[in-house]
Amino acid sequence: MPIIGGSIVAVSDSQIASEALEAIGQLYGVEREAAELDIDARQRLREAKARPILERLHAWLLQRRTQVPNGSGIARAIDY
Secondary structure, three states: OOEEOOEEOOOOHHHHHHHHHHHHHHHHHHHHHHOOOOHHHHHHHHHHHHHHHHHHHHHHHHHHHOOOOOOOHHHHHHHO
């Protein structure tokens, strides 16, 4: 569980899922923006906008994984 201001704070599975879906929504936004571009411009856009989102999401998932019980549904989803 995360510690905030010296207090242990419970993080629910639905809160974790909601935070992950927010990042995934941002990735979909990049793809909507890229839809009208040619392949080279699309690649540059993804590199500039999607890669940082993916890197933050990956780091966030690794950190969150330490906060959920092994074998739980959210742990299995993160491990996937």
